[in-house]
Amino acid sequence: MKRLMWLLAVAVTGCQASVRYPAANLADDSYQAGEQWQLVWADEFDKAELNDANWSRRVAKAGRFNAEWQRYTDDESNAYIDNGCLVIKAIHEGESHGENRYTSARLETAQKQSWRYGKVAARIQLPYGQGIWPAFWMVGINGKRHGGDTRWPFCGEIDIMELWGSKDDGAVEATIHYADRNSKHAWIHPQTFKLPAGRFADAFHVFEIEWDEQQIRWMVDGQLYATQPITADEFGEFHQEFFILLNIAVGGKDPDFRPDERSVFPQYMYVDWVRVYQQGKS
Structure with a gap:
């Protein structure tokens, strides 16, 4: 279809x-998840409009997160369904570059859909270029920003896929954020996956994790490239339910990651589907 x-x-x-x-x-x-995995939730984006039972559009001013330059809006010009795909669109408003001159979308399943452990996967064609920062990620449901009582990073964050267009449009990163034994923000970046040729903007790819009581494993197109154990006490936040986020950020704290005359707008992130599987459930 x-x-x-x-x-x-x-x-x-x-x-x-x-x-x-x-x-x-x-x-x-x-894509095949494997016989041991049972589908428990999916959004195939095959309806005319975004499913409000699954997703919320986060609204935030420029600079709210990581000193990013975009505003996140709930406008359908920034996130919509087209040809069986969710489209997230980052738009440059005006001729000059700088904070508050861009709009984009950040979609979340917070307070609607969440899971503890499983295979979390999405088939995505990514945007590209200087200052462009797309992500497919998860955050613990107890975070204050999403109705919980715990401040970030004590709620935990799993970055299933991040691409820093300012660094390499053919490379994506796996990362976790958490609070260490000293209650300080800590992160682990176990590995980067690099395409043998080309950009992630040139075609759809499947980004996924397999997450259980012992570890988190990251894959691109079925190829395992990173593993992070989570059994130590300091990783306790990774044993609760998490929700999914999809977004395109623009710019940030580091001047090297900001858009400039090399940047091309608008930028598009196409999401064919998002799926969650668990073992022994249906």
Whole structure:
């Protein structure tokens, strides 16, 4: 069905669609979770509008998170459904670069959908370029920003995928954030996955974790590239329910990660689907 919708989009909009969508693999989805995994939740983005039972649009002013330059809006120009995909769109407003000159979207399943352990996966075509920072990640449900009573990073954060366009459009990173034994913000970046050639903006890829009582494992297109044990006491926050987030950030604290004359806008993050699996459940 998604292949048919994409072909119709090409017929209607011509070369514009061939630029915005990868011509080869939008419908070339051969993902298999494995026989031991049972699907417990999914959003295939096959309806006309975003499913409000699954997602909230976070609204935040520029600088609210990590000194980022974008405003997160609840406007459908920044997040919408198109041709069977969720589209997150980062827009440059104006001619100059700087804080509060961009809009984007941050979607969350907070207080709607959350899980403890499992396989969490999404099929995504990423944006690219100087100052562009897309992410597919998770945060503990007890965080104050999302209705809980615990400040970040005591709630824990799992970055399933982050791409720093300012560094390498062909590389994504795995990271966890937590509070260490001294109650200080700590993070572990176990590994980076780099494509043999090209950019993550050139096609869809599957980003996923397998998360259990012992460890978190990161994969891209089924290839395991990072493992982090979580059995030590300081990793206690990773044994509660977490919710999912998807966003494109623009800029940040580091001047090297800010957009400039090299940056191309608008930027698009296409999400074909998001799925959660667990063992022995359905």
